[in-house]
Amino acid sequence: ETGVTQSPTHLIKTRGQQVTLRCSSQSGHNTVSWYQQALGQGPQFIFQYYREEENGRGNFPPRFSGLQFPNYSSELNVNALELDDSALYLCASSQGTTGGTEAFFGQGTRLTVV
Amino acid sequence: GEDVEQSLFLSVREGDSSVINCTYTDSSSTYLYWYKQEPGAGLQLLTYIFSNMDMKQDQRLTVLLNKKDKHLSLRIADTQTGDSAIYFCAEEASKIIFGSGTRLSIRP
Numbered sequence: 206e207t208g209v210t211q212s213p214t215h216l217i218k219t220r221g222q223q224v225t226l227r228c229s230s231q232s233g234h235n236t237v238s239w240y241q242q243a244l245g246q247g248p249q250f251i252f253q254y255y256r257e258e259e260n261g262r263g264n265f266p267p268r269f270s271g272l273q274f275p276n277y278s279s280e281l282n283v284n285a286l287e288l289d290d291s292a293l294y295l296c297a298s299s300q301g302t303t304g305g306t307e308a309f310f311g312q313g314t315r316l317t318v319v
Numbered sequence: 320g321e322d323v324e325q326s327l328f329l330s331v332r333e334g335d336s337s338v339i340n341c342t343y344t345d346s347s348s349t350y351l352y353w354y355k356q357e358p359g360a361g362l363q364l365l366t367y368i369f370s371n372m373d374m375k376q377d378q379r380l381t382v383l384l385n386k387k388d389k390h391l392s393l394r395i396a397d398t399q400t401g402d403s404a405i406y407f408c409a410e411e412a413s414k415i416i417f418g419s420g421t422r423l424s425i426r427p
Binding site: 209238240245246247248249250253261263295297307308309310311312313 | 323359360361362363364367407409414415416417418419420
C-alpha cells in the first residue's frame, strides 16, 4: 500500500460526457502527477501539479484539465469524452518535483468510454 | 524527441537471471527508473539510477547504465515466480517518460 488513493476504481461513461477522477496524495507530499495508461502501453504523462499550480504538461488536449487543492489532493477532469480516452488513469504523489524523488502510484481508475 | 524503447516479452526459467533492456533518447535525462506493475495494480518503483552512475546494486537487482549508448538494463538474479510482472523503464528530464513495458514470465 502506497497511501495514494484514487476514486472511483472503475467507471463507464458515454462518448461526449465529462468525467472527474480523484486522487488523494500520500501524507506529506505536495506534488501530484497524472498519467494515462492505454491497454498494452506504458503510462503517458498528462500533467503535474505542485503546490496547487500546474507544473508541466504532456501532449494532451485542453479538454484534459486538473486541479490541486490546499490539502494537495487532486482532480483530473476530462470533457467531451472520446472512445480513445478509455484507459487506466494513474496518479502519483511525491514530495517535490526534482528527479530521483520517489513517486508513489495509486491503483488507478479504469475508465471505459462507450 | 523523447522516447524509451523496450522489448515486449521475456521468458526465463525459475532460478535463472533475467535481464531486461531499455534504450532512451533524451541525453539530458538525470534519472532513470525501473518500475514493476503486477496485474490489476499500480506501479511500484523498484530502483533508480542517477545519470552519472554506471551501476547500482540492490539485493537481487542490478542496474547498468551505458550513458554513451543511452542503454539501461535491469538484471534480476535468481528469478522467482513472484517476479512475474510487467517492467517499465523510464527516463526523467523535465518529466517522466515510460517505455511500453516488458512482460516477464517465469518457466518452472
